[in-house]
Amino acid sequence: MSAGPLRENSTGPRRGGSQVVPRPEGWRLGGPAPWSAAQDGARFALDAVVDAVRRQPSSANEVPPFDGARPSAVLVALHDGPAGAAVVLTRRSQSLRSHRGEISFPGGRLDAGETPEHAALREADEEVALAPEAVELVGRLPPLATVVSLSHIVPVVGRLRARPALRPAAAEVERILHVPLRELADPAVFREEWWGEEEMARSIYFFELEDETIWGATAHILVDLLSVALGADA
Numbered sequence: 344m345s346a347g348p349l350r351e352n353s354t355g356p357r358r359g360g361s362q363v364v365p366r367p368e369g370w371r372l373g374g375p376a377p378w379s380a381a382q383d384g385a386r387f388a389l390d391a392v393v394d395a396v397r398r399q400p401s402s403a404n405e406v407p408p409f410d411g412a413r414p415s416a417v418l419v420a421l422h423d424g425p426a427g428a429a430v431v432l433t434r435r436s437q438s439l440r441s442h443r444g445e446i447s448f449p450g451g452r453l454d455a456g457e458t459p460e461h462a463a464l465r466e467a468d469e470e471v472a473l474a475p476e477a478v479e480l481v482g483r484l485p486p487l488a489t490v491v492s493l494s495h496i497v498p499v500v501g502r503l504r505a506r507p508a509l510r511p512a513a514a515e516v517e518r519i520l521h522v523p524l525r526e527l528a529d530p531a532v533f534r535e536e537w538w539g540e541e542e543m544a545r546s547i548y549f550f551e552l553e554d555e556t557i558w559g560a561t562a563h564i565l566v567d568l569l570s571v572a573l574g575a576d577a
Contacts, residue, residue, distance in 0.1 A: 358532070359551035362445070364558060366538070373535030373546055377566070378528055378575035387427030387525045389502070392572045396482040396500045399571055412488060412495040416459035417450030418467040419568060420478065422503035426523040430568070431503075433471060433511065434518040434555065446520070446557040448498070448564065449473065459483070459497035471519055472510040477503060484567045489560050498564045522552065528569055 385391060420431040435445050449467035453459065464475040478501035487496045509519050526532060527550050534549045548562035557565065569575070 358553060359549075359556035360554040362556045364549075364556065366536070369540070370536050370538050373537050376528070376530055376533040376535075376575075377570050378573040379530060384427075384525075386573050387523075387528075389421060389423045389428040392421060392428045392524065392568075393481050393500075393502050395572050395574070396484070396568075399482055399484070401483075412493055414453040414459075415451060415494045415496045416453060416462040416466070417448035417496060417498050417564065418463035418473075418478070419448060419484065419498050419500045419564065420467065420473065420503055420507075421500065422506045422521070424506065424521065424523055426525045428572075429506070429521045429523045430527075430565070431471070431473070431507075431509070432520040432522055432557070432561070433516045434520070436513070436515050436517050445559065445561070446555055447561050450496070452494075460499050463497075463499040463501075470512050470515050472512075473503075473507055477507060479504075484564060484571065487560055487563055494560075496560060496564075498567070500568075520555065524569060524572060526552070527565055528573065 386395070418431075421428050422431070423429070431449070432446050433449060435447055449470045450463055451466045453462040454465075457465070460480055464478060467473040467478070468475055481500050481502050484498040484500060487498070488494070489496065506521060511517065511519055532550050532552065534551065536547045536549065537544045538547050539545055547558065548566050550557040550562055550565060
C-alpha cells in the first residue's frame with residue numbers, strides 16, 4: 344500500500360521543487376530521522392562537526408561488496424555559515440547521461456593510482472573550481488555501494504576556511520548549493536521511504552528543501568554525516 348500524496352506546506356506547492364522521483368508502486372513511509380532526539384544546537388557548529396568526523400574509526404568495509412564495482416569518491420566540503428556548518432552540493436546538468444538534474448556532491452570515478460582523497464579533490468576542482476589547497480581533509484564517512492550505478496563511493500570530508508567563491512562547470516553542473524546542516528536536520532525536511540516488497544525492501548532517504556529534493560546516494564551520505572555530527576545511529 345502506498346503512503347498517498349507527499350506532504351504539502353501551508354503556503355503553496357509541496358517542498359522539494361519540481362524534480363520527479365521514480366517511486367515504485369507500493370512504496371511506504373519509513374520512520375523519523377535518526378537524530379530526532381539529538382537536536383543540540385551546539386553540534387551544528389563547524390568545529391563540532393569536524394571533531395565528530397575526526398573521531399570516527401576507520402571503516403572496515405573498504406573493499407567493494409560485489410564484483411565489478413567501480414571505485415569512486417565524493418567531497419563532502421563543509422564551511423561555516425550563519426546557521427553553523429554548511430555543506431556544498433551541486434545539481435547535475437540535464438545533459439549528463441546518468442543522474443541528470445539530481446543533487447549530488449562533487450565527485451566521480453578514481454583514476455588509476457588515485458586515492459579517494461585525490462579523486463575527490465580533483466573532481467571538486469573540475470566541477471566547481473574548488474582549489475585543492477583550500478580544503479583541509481579531516482576524515483571519511485562510511486563507504487557506500489550502489490548497485491544501480493555499480494559504484495563503491497568513499498565520502499571524503501573536507502573543511503573550508505571560508506565560504507568559497509565557486510564556479511560551475513557548465514557541462515556537468517547547473518547549480519551550486521550551500522545547505523546548512525541545521526536545515527537538513529529539520530524533521531520537516533527529512534523523510535524516509537521503503538521501496539520494494541517486504542523481503543527485499545530497501546530504505547530510501549530524502550531531504551525536501553524548499554526548491555530541491557536530495558535523495559539516493561547523496562541523501563544516504565548526508566544521513567551518515569548528520570548521524571555522526573549529532574551522535575545518532577543511522
